Amino acid sequence: MATQASRFAGHLMISPAMILLLGWMIVPLAMTLYFSLLRYNLLQPGTEAYTGLTNYRYFLTDPAFLTAMRNTLALVGGVLVITVIGGTLLALLLDQPIWGRGVVRVLVIAPFFVMPTVSALVWKNMFMNPVNGLFAHAAKALGLAPFDFLAQAPLASIALIVAWQWLPFATLILLTALQSLDRDQIEAAEMDGAGPLARFGWIVVPHLARAVTVVILIQTIFLLSTFAEILVTTNGGPGTASTTLTYLVYVQSLLQFDVGGGAAGGIVAVVLANTVAIFLMRMIGKNLEG
Amino acid sequence: MARSASLRRKALMTAIAWAIGLAIFFPILWTILTSFKSEGDAIASPPRFLFFDWTLENYQTVQERSNYFRHFWNSVVISLGSTLCALGIAIPAAWAMAFVPGRWTKDILMWMLSTKMMPAVGVLVPIYLIFRDTGLLDSRTGLVIVLTLMNLPIVVWMLYTYFKEIPGEILEAARMDGAGLRAEILYVLTPMAIPGIASTLLLNVILAWNEAFWTLNLTAAKAAPLTAFIASYSSPEGLFYAKLSAASTLAIAPILILGWFSQKQLVRGLTFGAVK
Numbered sequence: 001m002a003t004q005a006s007r008f009a010g011h012l013m014i015s016p017a018m019i020l021l022l023g024w025m026i027v028p029l030a031m032t033l034y035f036s037l038l039r040y041n042l043l044q045p046g047t048e049a050y051t052g053l054t055n056y057r058y059f060l061t062d063p064a065f066l067t068a069m070r071n072t073l074a075l076v077g078g079v080l081v082i083t084v085i086g087g088t089l090l091a092l093l094l095d096q097p098i099w100g101r102g103v104v105r106v107l108v109i110a111p112f113f114v115m116p117t118v119s120a121l122v123w124k125n126m127f128m129n130p131v132n133g134l135f136a137h138a139a140k141a142l143g144l145a146p147f148d149f150l151a152q153a154p155l156a157s158i159a160l161i162v163a164w165q166w167l168p169f170a171t172l173i174l175l176t177a178l179q180s181l182d183r184d185q186i187e188a189a190e191m192d193g194a195g196p197l198a199r200f201g202w203i204v205v206p207h208l209a210r211a212v213t214v215v216i217l218i219q220t221i222f223l224l225s226t227f228a229e230i231l232v233t234t235n236g237g238p239g240t241a242s243t244t245l246t247y248l249v250y251v252q253s254l255l256q257f258d259v260g261g262g263a264a265g266g267i268v269a270v271v272l273a274n275t276v277a278i279f280l281m282r283m284i285g286k287n288l289e290g
Numbered sequence: 291m292a293r294s295a296s297l298r299r300k301a302l303m304t305a306i307a308w309a310i311g312l313a314i315f316f317p318i319l320w321t322i323l324t325s326f327k328s329e330g331d332a333i334a335s336p337p338r339f340l341f342f343d344w345t346l347e348n349y350q351t352v353q354e355r356s357n358y359f360r361h362f363w364n365s366v367v368i369s370l371g372s373t374l375c376a377l378g379i380a381i382p383a384a385w386a387m388a389f390v391p392g393r394w395t396k397d398i399l400m401w402m403l404s405t406k407m408m409p410a411v412g413v414l415v416p417i418y419l420i421f422r423d424t425g426l427l428d429s430r431t432g433l434v435i436v437l438t439l440m441n442l443p444i445v446v447w448m449l450y451t452y453f454k455e456i457p458g459e460i461l462e463a464a465r466m467d468g469a470g471l472r473a474e475i476l477y478v479l480t481p482m483a484i485p486g487i488a489s490t491l492l493l494n495v496i497l498a499w500n501e502a503f504w505t506l507n508l509t510a511a512k513a514a515p516l517t518a519f520i521a522s523y524s525s526p527e528g529l530f531y532a533k534l535s536a537a538s539t540l541a542i543a544p545i546l547i548l549g550w551f552s553q554k555q556l557v558r559g560l561t562f563g564a565v566k
Contacts, residue, residue, distance in 0.1 A: 013385060
């Protein structure tokens with residue numbers, strides 16, 4: 001059993017990590033909260049003043065905010081639908097006995113390791129460009145008019161790029177979950193006369209449900225912070241057509257130098273992310289017990 | 291009969307899987323191929339897949355025009371530096387939580403994880419202002435600090451799950467054999483912990499290399515790692531496809547290779563043990 005001395009040593013070993021994380025999250029977050037109550041613009045130094053909830057009122061009633069909320073939900077939702085459905089199908093496929101499974105898996109996983117700015121620019125220029133992009137070439141070959149993806153459907157195009165990056169993650173996790181499936185159970189069901197569809201519906205789906213939930217929650221948290229892809233493809237435009245909450249806060253604080261307003265937006269983003277996080281934490285916590 | 295049917299099925303599945311795998315990988319393959327083309331071949335219509343004049347000229351131009359390797363080196367320093375710092379802080383913490391668990395260990399782990407759920411924009415403004423006032427903007431030190439703290443929860447968590455798997459009986463056996471605490475740590479625990487530490491290092495270097503929120507917002511030119519350097523191609527310069535491809539290929543190649551080694555750790559590190 002742990003002695004007094006070893007327990008003390010244990011505290012000593014944990015404390016640097018805890019103090020640093022505390023400093024990293026609590027201090028800046030408190031500052032954000034404080035700034036959000038101030039009239040504070042970097043272009044007008046010395047005019048800071050307490051304004052109560054004015055920043056929140058402006059931010060929440062700004063038409064750009066509603067657009068950004070809608071865009072955020074559409075982007076996160078769209079990417080989730082593509083990656084969860086695509087990832088499930090791919091995981092089921094890769095779970096089959098096939099030749100060269102290891103190589104195929106490597107090919108499928110590769111996009112996850114491409115840095116966001118590279119994948120966004122490669123897609124933007126070499127695929128979606130209306131003149132020289134591969135999609136434009138393909139359209140011309142089929143006798144169709146080329147489509148200007150990022151101008152005419154900016155949000156959907158960004159969703160496509162982000163989904164390409166996250167599909168490997170969903171696939172990999174769902175594949176891991178599939179491979180931990182109890183084969184005996186499937187064989188037993190087969191002996192009892194359950195057809196492939198029944199086996200899928202009653203054994204595989206319930207087993208995957210938990211992994212799917214984990215994929216959805218973790219991806220949501222990362223997707224809410226999508227930034228680089230928007231910055232290098234559309235800059236949030238045209239207009240605010242592809243501005244998400246994260247991007248709007250960035251524009252307000254670092255491009256318009258409105259620290260107060262940006263901070264208020266940051267707090268809104270924190271509340272949104274934490275709503276999702278609570279559910280994820282509960283699932284992880286449960287697993288820690290077991 | 292049954293055997294040939296299952297063989298046919300296997301062949302069909304193989305064909306489908308390879309077709310999809312190649313389609314998903316295609317953008318990367320296309321980028322690599324384009325990096326060896328002349329600018330003319332890169333935008334040729336119809337596109338040239340393999341039959342073009344292979345050249346290394348783009349790699350040379352990218353380096354000469356923009357001092358590419360300085361940014362590459364920034365990426366190396368920042369990702370490796372932040373990972374080593376995080377490991378230095380996290381190893382003792384994870385060690386203590388795994389081997390001397392207290393009443394609060396689980397709560398501490400969960401709390402650390404919860405800091406990872408905080409969206410970066412929530413603290414963008416204060417971090418930016420603190421960095422501006424302390425001269426850390428556009429410095430490698432600044433980015434090392436931010437990325438260390440950002441990835442610390444994942445590092446602690448991953449190490450914890452690895453250390454947890456080291457059976458406690460081994461320690462007792464060593465103690466029975468008269469090993470002191472120093473010998474215990476040096477000769478018994480460390481060799482068993484090294485694979486876990488190495489996997490954590492690998493995954494964290496990948497995450498730090500590709501991090502593209504703080505690196506874009508806190509650097510300008512001097513300390514810009516590859517994420518930020520490549521972003522500068524979003525200007526019309528990005529229309530030079532062959533050069534964009536060369537710069538991109540160099541930026542993703544090391545991580546693609548490391549990534550292939552880290553598939554298993556990826557699941558563990560990014561789901562915090564929720565999927566095994």
